[in-house]
Amino acid sequence: xxxxxxxxxxxxxxxxxxxxxxxxxxxxxxxxxxxxxxxxxxxxxxxxxxxxxxxxxxxxxxxxxxxxxxxxxxxxxxxxxxxxxxxxxxxxxxxxxxxxxxxxxxxxxxxxxxxxxxxxxxxxxxxxxxxxxxxxxxxxxxxxxxxxxxxxxxxxxxxxxxxxxxxxxxxxxxxxxxxxxxxxxxxxxxxxxxxxxxxxxxxxxxxxxxxxxxxxxxxxxxxxxxxxxxxxxxxxxxxxxxxxxxxxxxxxxxxxxxxxxxxxxxxxxxxxxxxxxxxxxxxxxxxxxxxxxxxxxxxxxxxxxxxxxxxxxxxxxxxxxxxxxxxxxxxxxxxxxxxxxxxxxxxxxxxxxxxxxxxxxxxxxxxxxxxxxxxxxxxxxxxxxxxxxxxxxxxxxxxxxxxxxxxxxxxxxxxxxxxxxxxxxxxxxxxxxxxxxxxxxxxxxxxxxxxxxxxxxxxxxxxxxxxxxxxxxxxxxxxxxxxxxxxxxxxxxxxxxxxxxxxxxxxxxxxxxxxxxxxxxxxxxxxxxxxxxxxxxxxxxxxxxxxxxxxxxxxxxxxxxxxxxxxxxxxxxxxxxxxxxxxxxxxxxxxxxxxxxxxxxxxxxxxxxxxxxxxxxxxxxxxxxxxxxxxxxxxxxxxxxxxxxxxxxxxxxxxxxxx
Ligand code: FEO
Ligand code: CA
Ligand code: CA
Ligand code: CA
Numbered sequence: 001x002x003x004x005x006x007x008x009x010x011x012x013x014x015x016x017x018x019x020x021x022x023x024x025x026x027x028x029x030x031x032x033x034x035x036x037x038x039x040x041x042x043x044x045x046x047x048x049x050x051x052x053x054x055x056x057x058x059x060x061x062x063x064x065x066x067x068x069x070x071x072x073x074x075x076x077x078x079x080x081x082x083x084x085x086x087x088x089x090x091x092x093x094x095x096x097x098x099x100x101x102x103x104x105x106x107x108x109x110x111x112x113x114x115x116x117x118x119x120x121x122x123x124x125x126x127x128x129x130x131x132x133x134x135x136x137x138x139x140x141x142x143x144x145x146x147x148x149x150x151x152x153x154x155x156x157x158x159x160x161x162x163x164x165x166x167x168x169x170x171x172x173x174x175x176x177x178x179x180x181x182x183x184x185x186x187x188x189x190x191x192x193x194x195x196x197x198x199x200x201x202x203x204x205x206x207x208x209x210x211x212x213x214x215x216x217x218x219x220x221x222x223x224x225x226x227x228x229x230x231x232x233x234x235x236x237x238x239x240x241x242x243x244x245x246x247x248x249x250x251x252x253x254x255x256x257x258x259x260x261x262x263x264x265x266x267x268x269x270x271x272x273x274x275x276x277x278x279x280x281x282x283x284x285x286x287x288x289x290x291x292x293x294x295x296x297x298x299x300x301x302x303x304x305x306x307x308x309x310x311x312x313x314x315x316x317x318x319x320x321x322x323x324x325x326x327x328x329x330x331x332x333x334x335x336x337x338x339x340x341x342x343x344x345x346x347x348x349x350x351x352x353x354x355x356x357x358x359x360x361x362x363x364x365x366x367x368x369x370x371x372x373x374x375x376x377x378x379x380x381x382x383x384x385x386x387x388x389x390x391x392x393x394x395x396x397x398x399x400x401x402x403x404x405x406x407x408x409x410x411x412x413x414x415x416x417x418x419x420x421x422x423x424x425x426x427x428x429x430x431x432x433x434x435x436x437x438x439x440x441x442x443x444x445x446x447x448x449x450x451x452x453x454x455x456x457x458x459x460x461x462x463x464x465x466x467x468x469x470x471x472x473x474x475x476x477x478x479x480x481x482x483x484x485x486x487x488x489x490x491x492x493x494x495x496x497x498x499x500x501x502x503x504x505x506x507x508x509x510x511x512x513x514x515x516x517x518x519x520x521x522x523x524x525x526x527x528x529x530x531x532x533x534x535x536x537x538x539x540x541x542x543x544x545x546x547x548x549x550x551x552x553x554x555x556x557x558x559x560x561x562x563x564x565x566x567x568x569x570x571x572x573x574x575x576x577x578x579x580x581x582x583x584x585x586x587x588x589x590x591x592x593x594x595x596x597x598x599x600x601x602x603x604x605x606x607x608x609x610x611x612x613x614x615x616x617x618x619x620x621x622x623x624x625x626x627x628x629x630x631x632x633x634x635x636x637x638x639x640x641x642x643x644x645x646x647x648x649x650x651x652x653x654x655x656x657x658x659x
Pocket of ligand 2: 252253343449539540554596
């Protein structure tokens, strides 16, 4: 079946469901439990007592627990800034007393020594110049203090993702006169930037040149580690041993480790691979495209034509670990963390110091996963820590209707995961992670995006479920306790507390932090359960060092301020302290953008965020003849083009962000 262009270009896959498994779903019968839960959520809107957490007593969820990822700053008890109104302006707006400034825009020089090309606003930068400049579509991001091992709040590295590209903005003539060099320029505009940043007085600057500055692209050699290394499914003619993979792409959200490395996550990689022949069940389950009018790499670069290189897709869909402190280090794809459409990778430590990584698979009706390392983190041995993500146990989440939950191991030979279900060994199973999760009966979720671990409450974890307009539709999974809204166009945020507050536990209790939605109008199905700032389509999610939870929205650019989102304004960033149910709006973005990427300096006095795809007008690529039709942010030059950018935010009085 041919897919509409929008599902090829747009990354929220509005028409795209790959999970056609019939693994168990919850009863469609509204239990007394479910009815009560939903009543309580709506009751909050009506002004009745705040009921969060509904299943967990506050002392269970928020008592001073064993701190595995402790913050050095005291826990915030209230938000200090004044919530701002919604906005449809073409600018970044923050509360009074705060300053926000675009800082590292698409096309700005990364800072590579001897190679500092200036941005050309007519998109005439060459392919080689693009390899030394910020890519497009900034997404996940993390801060690393300099020097390595220190906690400087004024000097460090930012590693950030460039998730996808828009050929209508990248070239003067869009996809006309298509050739390999144009595909290569696009490949150089995706991947990762590592930049050195420094505070000078009250301002911040990108250090250029910097010995740390680096671009990682779709063609950077990397190693694959773990059980899928050397597996038959990852071997290709160009890499007959199944060891060395060229590049990473569709780098969405991220993680960072206690040992000072960056994790970048390969999300919608399947959009770029095109297969014209009959699809295998594995290709279908991962949603390999059968046409692509947006990237068009498959037409000129055989690697992306699955008919020509059938195993190349199996080499994408992984979490990649990068050492930002060593610009010549080889990135590693860790197969032990599973292969799917990885949104992010939130890292914490178990009670016994094993590394734990929480991960979402962002597509409708996909799953939430957790990895627990075999070996333990050793604060005194960075080299040994570098191996932690190479071996361990991958689990997938099952949310029971009674508020309990289980982490189901995806281990070859356990729970029927053997040749009878089509798995040959652990490496084979990991390439087919989604099929293994189907087989054990994981819970189909409403598009799991970012996951955040509370730094002030061990084992307390949150996950954004951005939306799922197909929930409850005929022939699709019905509502269930964890995904309780049919036609869920606004999304919600899950919370779970691991047994014994230990992230390595195999059982948990769960609840819903908030149902996103409107705070006006009479439509019960559209109501949000928050008090204060209304929002929908939560995506970016991170705690700061004070325990404030920051939420960034990604309402589809075809829906911003329209349809169910009429009068809700441009995409935004809100803050809450879990347990209060109070939400304040901290930032609104320019037109057509999503807000994403969250990195706080260790003193909580500087916040870096990313504005992604300002000026995106809808489901198609931008008209190259009119790139500023929707936005000209940040340069405000009608003859230029909108540019994704990192934004640096400080308080004018030098205070902590959020106060
Ligand atoms: Fe790249 Fe699911 O957002
Ligand atoms: Ca996202
Ligand atoms: Ca999203
Ligand atoms: Ca987006």
